[in-house]
Amino acid sequence: MLARSITQDLLPEDLRYYFSSALQGFLARFSSQLTLVIKEYDGLVSNQIYDAAQTYLSAKTSPTTRRLRVAKPEGEDNLNVSMEPWEEIVDMFDGVKLRWVMASRRVETSVGANQGWWMMEGPVAMESETRYFELSFHKRHKDMVMGTYLPHVVEEAKLMKQEKKTLKLFTPCWENIYHDSLSDAWTPVNLDHPATFETLAMEAGTKEFIMEDLMRFVKRREFYRKVGKAWKRGYLLYGPPGTGKSSLIAAMANYLKFDIYDLELTELTRNSELRKLLVATANRSILVVEDIDCTIEFHDRMAEARAAYPAPQGKQGNQVTLSGFLNFIDGLWSSCGDERIIVFTTNHKEKLDPALLRPGRMDVHVHMSYCTPCGFRLLASNYLGIKVHVLFEEIEDLVCTAEVTPAEVAEQLMKSEKPEDALRDVIEFMKEKIKENEELKAKKAEQELLAEKEEKVEVREVPNINVEEDKYADDEEN
16 A cells, blocks of 8 residues: 555656556456456446446545545535545455456547647647546456446445435426427526425325325336336325425425426427427426416316417417327326326316326325314424423314414414414414404305395396397387
């Protein structure tokens, strides 16, 4: 190790590479070791094994390692740690010793006018860096390394990247979609939403069911292939505004480490744009279609007929049809990707076309209800840091009839840092809410009764009008 350190410090990199290659070539004639060279690029394409090894070995650095490369991209939460050239790491796998060395050398190439440098006189010297890993082990373990160890490295690296991943929220970039630029069809921003299943004000049983369903889904790749289904899952979140639908979506993303694609259907003008957006989404992601009942006319099959006859120029409306959308979520185009979750939200489930609600399209229906006693206790714990209080019993009696959303209760809890004052604010708010609800129900009943009376009067008057009209018609004829 001392000799290696002195060599790294005193000898130029190119000279080290020359001596190292010559020495390895000589010793290889007598050695039982086999060395795999894993380059960063295979031609013009990045090498997946190189990328995986870089991630995998970042967690394998030993105390004797003298040099590491550390970076932190802007907007990311985690440090990127990698090996410096000529550092060595020994990994043990199934009792087999595997020696990794990160290598690097500079290559000088001569570029002439026929390669694009027509503004230069004569050839131009260009210097580039070639990076690669050397993986050495005993020759008898070749089959194990190729068939088991390297796939293990790739899979472990995938899991490590997923754990360190900074989640993204994507929105459509309509300009690129119209110009057929699929690689830039979505624009990302960092998703730093704090919602988790632990903080959601939902019934414990509902949360456990959703978490179990999500984990079962991500583990069943082979099952979906065996039964011949696209590896996707559809959720419908329905309930009044303010019941936590958006927070549940964020909690799902944080739980699975999935990016979110927010699809705004009202901006689409044809089914082909919908297909472009679907193709451009990544695997292991959540596609969100919010307020599906009011963003597009899926509750009315007349939209199909309207789309068949284009509107005059300047009056082009939304031409995404029900059949086009169904093909998007359940047809051939839905298989363009793996491990995808599609989440729909609505305030009015009854307005949706039944074709949207069947299993295979919206597999899981989650009712996001008004605040419950269980939800209130969780909110009190989150916002006030208390689990029991003498006022809880009164509040839980009120919450069953007040029809308040978790968002409304949370707003009241934020008004004071003193638990006693905050809880009394909640009580007053719920009493006022109950009073308002009763007044609204009474007013609605009164309006319905008035409408019913007007309808009866109208029915009685219609024959008289017709008789008078007939009388005048007879007079005119005479």
